[in-house]
Amino acid sequence: MAADAVIINSREAPAQIIGVHGGIGPMFWKRLATGGMLHGDWESFEYCRVPPGSVIGEHVHSRTEEIYYIVTGRGEMRMNDARREVGPGDLIVTPLNGKHGIANIGDEDLEFLVVEVLPPAITAVLPALSPVAEAGR
Secondary structure: OOOOOOOOOOOOOOEEEEOHHHOEOEEEEEEEEEHHHOOOOEEEEEEEEEOOOOEEEEEOOOOOEEEEEEEEOOEEEEEOOEEEEEOOOOEEEEOOOOOEEEEEOOOOOEEEEEEEEOOHHHHOOOOOOOOOOOOOO
C-alpha cells in the first residue's frame, strides 16, 4: 500500500539571521518541513537566501548529511578547506562530519534548497518513521 502524500503550505516569510555559523552578514532561512512531517530518513527540508557579500561560516554536522541544491546566484562552496564555485543546477552533498560553508560571490541573491538526511548509522537505531500532523495545522 502506498504511503499518503504530504502537502505543506508555508506562507510565512523566511527569518533573517545574522552571522550564521560565524559567517558574515545576513541570510534568510526557512525550515519547510521537519523529519516528523516526512516519510523516510529526512531530518529537514529548508530554503535559504544569502544576499551578495554574505557568508555562511564553515561548520560541521555531526548527525546529518547535508545537501544543497543551488536555484539562483553564484556561490563559493567551502568543503574541507577546498573551495569551488557553484551556481544554478549544482547539487552539493556534504557527508556526515564534513566541514562546509558557502559565500555569495555574485551580485544577486544566492538561493538554494537544503535537505538534511540522517545517515544509516543513526537510522538503524531509530524506530520506523511516518509523517504526523503538525500541531495547529
